[in-house]
Amino acid sequence: MDCSEPRMKQKFKLVAVIATVCGAVAGISSVTAHHSTTMFDHAKTLTINGTVVELRWVNPHVSLSVNGVINQWEGDKPAVWVMEMTSPGNLVRAGGWRRNAVKPGDEVEVLFSPLRDADKKGGALKRMTVRETGEVFTANLREQERPGLE
Amino acid sequence: MRYVCYALSLALLALVAVAVGSAQPSKKPVVINPAPTAQDWTDLGKLPDWSGVWNPKVTDQDAQVKTNPPPWNEKARKEIELMFAEEKAGRPRLIFYGCFPEAHPSWMLVTHNAMEILFTPGRVTMLGESDGNRLRRIYTDGRGHPEIPDPTFHGHSIGHWEGNTLVVDTVHILPQAPLAISEAAGVPNNGDMRVVERIYLADKDILHVDLEIFAPRILTKSWKTTRIFFRQRARKFDIVEGVCVQGDYAERIDANGNHVFVPIKKTEWGNIEVPKDAK
Numbered sequence: 001m002d003c004s005e006p007r008m009k010q011k012f013k014l015v016a017v018i019a020t021v022c023g024a025v026a027g028i029s030s031v032t033a034h035h036s037t038t039m040f041d042h043a044k045t046l047t048i049n050g051t052v053v054e055l056r057w058v059n060p061h062v063s064l065s066v067n068g069v070i071n072q073w074e075g076d077k078p079a080v081w082v083m084e085m086t087s088p089g090n091l092v093r094a095g096g097w098r099r100n101a102v103k104p105g106d107e108v109e110v111l112f113s114p115l116r117d118a119d120k121k122g123g124a125l126k127r128m129t130v131r132e133t134g135e136v137f138t139a140n141l142r143e144q145e146r147p148g149l150e
Numbered sequence: 151m152r153y154v155c156y157a158l159s160l161a162l163l164a165l166v167a168v169a170v171g172s173a174q175p176s177k178k179p180v181v182i183n184p185a186p187t188a189q190d191w192t193d194l195g196k197l198p199d200w201s202g203v204w205n206p207k208v209t210d211q212d213a214q215v216k217t218n219p220p221p222w223n224e225k226a227r228k229e230i231e232l233m234f235a236e237e238k239a240g241r242p243r244l245i246f247y248g249c250f251p252e253a254h255p256s257w258m259l260v261t262h263n264a265m266e267i268l269f270t271p272g273r274v275t276m277l278g279e280s281d282g283n284r285l286r287r288i289y290t291d292g293r294g295h296p297e298i299p300d301p302t303f304h305g306h307s308i309g310h311w312e313g314n315t316l317v318v319d320t321v322h323i324l325p326q327a328p329l330a331i332s333e334a335a336g337v338p339n340n341g342d343m344r345v346v347e348r349i350y351l352a353d354k355d356i357l358h359v360d361l362e363i364f365a366p367r368i369l370t371k372s373w374k375t376t377r378i379f380f381r382q383r384a385r386k387f388d389i390v391e392g393v394c395v396q397g398d399y400a401e402r403i404d405a406n407g408n409h410v411f412v413p414i415k416k417t418e419w420g421n422i423e424v425p426k427d428a429k
Binding site (some may be wrong): 035036037038039040041053055058059060061087088089090092093114141142144145 | 205207208209211220237238239240241242243244245246249262263264278280333334376380382387389392393394396397399400401407
């Protein structure tokens with residue numbers, strides 16, 4: 001195994017980031033539930049360009065973590081942001097998502113509304129574009145009501 | 151003479167045994183759920199077609215927050231007003247916490263997730279997506295409500311058909327179950343809540359649920375509302391399993407190579423929190 005290969009280096013880097021993001025097992029407050037989304041500032045839209053760390057395809061809220069920089073912030077340093085969405089079933093119906101829409105390491109551009117709490121790097125995902133394929137995924141559950149949906 | 155004495159003694163014993171037996175309380179017959187007959191299954195075919203995946207019309211839920219508010223009593227109204235203010239300020243109250251079921255009737259009122267409806271002899275079953283714990287059993291076999299309440303999140307539901315409309319009466323709902331008008335506004339019903347529903351197809355692929363909610367501890371009078379569900383039939387939209395508490399865990403592989411769930415940290419609103427030292 002040649003760990004000096006760029007792909008291997010990238011893999012190890014991703015594993016390290018995943019471990020960091022989800023390693024916060026202390027001080028757990030398990031409050032998962034269905035909730036309003038006004039903790040996000042929907043009047044703002046930021047764009048992050050970066051690599052996928054992980055797509056957590058779980059109920060009640062799917063989340064996507066991305067390691068990248070914010071376009072609108074000049075000189076922004078790479079950081080991990082976690083984007084929240086609706087449930088897997090709703091994403092399939094409303095945004096064309098699937099469990100393997102992206103995998104760790106994929107390059108993506110994500111439009112999102114950030115948390116009002118500026119100390120936390122989180123947001124509500126509005127649109128994700130996969131750079132390699134150009135595929136676009138959205139996350140507005142009310143899109144299910146559009147006419148002509150199968 | 152000796153034989154006569156024996157015979158008399160036996161007769162006396164028999165009389166005593168009968169007397170003791172009749173003094174004991176008579177046992178109630180066991181009520182059973184009879185096995186469905188072929189005719190029972192055939193009769194289901196005469197019911198309206200409610201198959202498919204039913205999605206809530208969330209935009210109508212949104213609209214009714216303003217257009218059709220419940221007649222809250224003074225105490226509940228103040229609580230709801232505070233919740234609206236908090237939500238507007240970006241601090242939404244977590245009405246549905248801990249992955250408890252949204253409960254009845256809030257599941258019908260504010261859900262953002264699909265459901266399916268199954269008919270079997272003597273029963274209608276509603277199964278919700280997203281939370282594996284969303285399940286309503288509506289008995290249509292003619293039984294009444296239990297004499298001794300055993301409150302649950304979805305209460306005890308009995309139903310009957312009036313033409314193509316299923317009429318459902320639900321009682322014995324846990325007092326903690328909220329009467330919610332959105333995911334950020336609702337108060338516990340605090341007991342004695344009763345819900346009457348009329349469920350019917352309003353159009354080919356539109357299901358209406360007319361609800362009348364009696365919640366004397368939080369409302370000044372009963373509240374009527376209609377909730378709309380629309381049907382999807384594409385197989386790619388089939389209901390999938392959803393376990394709410396799974397959101398509190400990440401899928402990982404432990405030191406022994408086993409696939410395990412590892413708890414993750416959440417914010418007070420349920421969002422996943424990125425640790426400050428994340429690189």
